Amino acid sequence: MQRVARWTIAAVAALVAATGTAAAQVTELRVGYQPSPIQDASIAMFETWGAKNAVKIVKVPNSYGVYVEKMTASLTSNSDQYDVIWHNDDWGQTWAHLLEPTDDIDANKYAEKWGMAPVVFANAQGQNTVVPMGQTFSVFFYRTDLVKPEEVPKTLDELVSVSKRLQAEGKVKFGYVGGMAMNHSWFSWLWSMWANNCDVLMPAYERDNKKLAEAGWKSGLSEPCMQQNVEYWWDAINVHKIVPRGMPAYDRNEANAVFMAGDAAFTVADTLWWGTFNDPAKSKIAGKVGAARFPLGPNRTRPFAWDDIWGWAIPKSISPERKKLAKQMLEAMMLDEEGQIKLFKATGAPPPNTTFWPKIAAQDPFMKLLKESVLDSPDKVRGAYYFPQWPAVHKAFNDTVTKAVTGKREDIAKVLADGAPLVSKAAQQQQ
Numbered sequence: 001m002q003r004v005a006r007w008t009i010a011a012v013a014a015l016v017a018a019t020g021t022a023a024a025q026v027t028e029l030r031v032g033y034q035p036s037p038i039q040d041a042s043i044a045m046f047e048t049w050g051a052k053n054a055v056k057i058v059k060v061p062n063s064y065g066v067y068v069e070k071m072t073a074s075l076t077s078n079s080d081q082y083d084v085i086w087h088n089d090d091w092g093q094t095w096a097h098l099l100e101p102t103d104d105i106d107a108n109k110y111a112e113k114w115g116m117a118p119v120v121f122a123n124a125q126g127q128n129t130v131v132p133m134g135q136t137f138s139v140f141f142y143r144t145d146l147v148k149p150e151e152v153p154k155t156l157d158e159l160v161s162v163s164k165r166l167q168a169e170g171k172v173k174f175g176y177v178g179g180m181a182m183n184h185s186w187f188s189w190l191w192s193m194w195a196n197n198c199d200v201l202m203p204a205y206e207r208d209n210k211k212l213a214e215a216g217w218k219s220g221l222s223e224p225c226m227q228q229n230v231e232y233w234w235d236a237i238n239v240h241k242i243v244p245r246g247m248p249a250y251d252r253n254e255a256n257a258v259f260m261a262g263d264a265a266f267t268v269a270d271t272l273w274w275g276t277f278n279d280p281a282k283s284k285i286a287g288k289v290g291a292a293r294f295p296l297g298p299n300r301t302r303p304f305a306w307d308d309i310w311g312w313a314i315p316k317s318i319s320p321e322r323k324k325l326a327k328q329m330l331e332a333m334m335l336d337e338e339g340q341i342k343l344f345k346a347t348g349a350p351p352p353n354t355t356f357w358p359k360i361a362a363q364d365p366f367m368k369l370l371k372e373s374v375l376d377s378p379d380k381v382r383g384a385y386y387f388p389q390w391p392a393v394h395k396a397f398n399d400t401v402t403k404a405v406t407g408k409r410e411d412i413a414k415v416l417a418d419g420a421p422l423v424s425k426a427a428q429q430q431q
Contacts, residue, residue, distance in 0.1 A: 026325045028056040032071060032082035034064045037347040038272040038310060039086060042133040045339035046084075049332045055325065064183070068094075068391065075099075078317040083326045087130050087313035090384045091391065092121040100314040101127035105327050107334035108132075110353045112375070115309035119207055119386050130311035131330040132352035134343060137307045137374055137383070138186060138268045140295065141277065145288040146171055146265050153295045156192065156232060159266065163242035166265050175242035177264040179252040180233075180405075182398040186306075186383060187252055187268045189401055192232065194304055194381050196297025198225035200397050201427065207382045212427070219423035221400055221416045225299055230404045230412050232297075237405065248402050260285060268294070274348025274366060291366065293373050305374040306383040309352070350375060385427075392426040 031046065033039045043059060050057040060082065062070055068091055074081050075098040087095065101123065102108060108116070111132045121130040142152050146166055153159040163175015178187035190200075197204055202218040203211070220226050236243050244250070244258065252269065259267040260276070260283040269277075271291070280286040293303045312333075314326045333339070333352075340351035344360055350370060351360075357375065361367040374380070384390055400419025404412045 026321050027054065028058050029083040029322065029326055029329060030058045030060055030081065032060045032062060032074075032085040034067050034086055035061050036272070037275060038134050038136070038343065038349045041339075041343035041346050042312070042333065044342070045333045045336045046329055048336070048339060049329050053328075055329070071095075075315055075317070080315070080318045080322075082315060083318055083322050084312050084314055084330070086133075087121075087311045089115075089120050089308045089382070089386070090394075092130070093386050094388045094391070095313065096121065096123040096129050098316055099123070099129040100316050100318075100323050101125075101129060102131050102314065102327070102330070103128050105131055105331050105334070107331050107353070110334060110355050112307075112309065112352075112354050114307055114380065119209075120308075120382070121311070130309070130313050131334065132309040132311045133333075134272070134310060134347070134352050135307060135350040135375065136270050136272060136310045137305060138191065138270050139291040139305075139370070139373070140293060141259070141267050141269055142290050142292060143172075143262075143265045143285060143288055144290040145285075149290065149292070152290075152292045153266070156195065156295050156297050159295045160236065160240050160242060163265060164240060167242065172263060172265045174244055174258065174264040176236070176266045177243060177247065177250070177255045177258045178268045179250050179255045180248045180402070181251050182395055182402075184251045184255075185394070185398050187255060188233065188247070189229070189398070190383070191268050191294055191306075192297065193220075193226065193229050194306065195294050195300055196225050196229055197299040198223060198229060198297075200393065200423065201385065205381050207386060209387050212385075217424045217427035219397075219420040221397065221420040221423055225297070226416060227413055228297065228299075230401055230416065231409065234405050234409050234412065238409070248406050270349070271366075271370060272347040272349035275346045291369060302379050303373070303377070304379045304381055305377050306381040307374055307377075308383045311352075387427070389426055389429050392429065393423055396422040396426045 031043060046057045071085055075095060108131060115132060118126060121128055123129055153162050159176060166172050166175060180188040199205060199220045201212055202215060202220050206212055237245055255267060256269055256273060258264050262284045277283050277289045278286045312330055314323055337356055340353055340356055343351050348366060350357060361371050404415040407415060
């Protein structure tokens with residue numbers, strides 16, 4: 001027994017001598033994420049790298065509804081529970097000071113500059129804190145078996161008229177379906193608002209926090225364009241009946257299910273659902289889906305798109321050895337052309353390395369459309385605000401418009417006016 005003990009001690013000593021510390025022998029990396037097509041495809045590249053480098057990738061799924069709260073608790077407690085976590089522009093500034101800078105990951109130079117702008121993910125020292133997993137934005141999906149490309153609605157009014165025609169012909173139950181609940185506002189409230197030159201805070205489309213502060217963190221809820229937006233959806237639900245009556249409570253999954261069941265002609269969804277919409281095992285409308293630019297409201301004539309990235313981040317609290325290995329993994333992911341092409345084919349989300357985009361677009365009409373209508377467009381909007389209190393502002397906004405659209409039409413203006421100070425107050429709490 002003593003001989004075995006001496007041999008074990010000697011082996012450990014040799015290991016420490018070779019590596020500097022026994023802790024340097026990192027054999028697994030834990031990834032905190034929310035299961036979705038794009039994250040699953042990105043993690044598949046991690047697993048390919050791990051298999052080649054004798055590193056086990058441990059996947060730790062979290063539900064979307066509690067993801068931010070759980071991960072914030074982990075980060076603020078200096079936990080070492082995760083080595084890599086899903087990072088999103090929605091909470092980029094909330095976590096920036098808790099994350100490891102990633103400027104030393106050389107392959108980040110191939111990321112899209114718009115999505116990686118300092119206003120989104122930089123910490124107080126101006127250091128980047130993210131590595132992109134892919135571009136995420138929505139487009140206007142339509143049923144190609146019901147409308148020709150030239151018949152796709154170009155305005156919000158046309159969305160009503162075309163939807164009503166298709167319903168009258170008995171081709172669909174609903175014209176449009178999209179998420180409306182909190183954290184799913186992009187698929188109804190936000191896109192239609194931006195399509196009408198409106199925004200959560202004023203001036204519209206501004207994301208410079210200094211300029212927003214100079215404007216007094218002014219809420220857009222009391223603007224005429226916002227009243228138009230809420231009245232539009234109130235009429236869509238109660239007068240024209242082109243959308244499900246329960247849509248104010250829908251999340252993206254419920255809306256996508258209605259669309260994939262063939263019950264709606266149009267939806268707005270992230271492009272990463274392109275693969276699922278066209279999967280015969282999951283969708284009744286597979287092969288019958290097209291994509292177009294958003295219909296515009298009366299206050300806007302130029303097309304628009306929003307464009308953001310989903311990414312990966314490394315908690316600052318983990319050991320240097322694990323940080324180093326995590327960065328090696330993320331570097332490899334950014335350079336994995338085969339894996340990124342698979343990600344696009346599986347999801348419809350443009351991959352993180354922009355040098356691969358022209359190659360994909362030359363072979364894929366959907367990617368060509370995305371480049372023309374979104375990625376290369378000069379008329380882009382950022383899909384969130386970039387200060388720590390954005391989630392509170394978002395909730396105050398969504399609570400107000402939900403109350404307005406589910407109440408009486410004649411009360412809409414008052415409900416919006418009452419909610420406007422709540423949005424401004426939520427924004428000012430960061431000061």
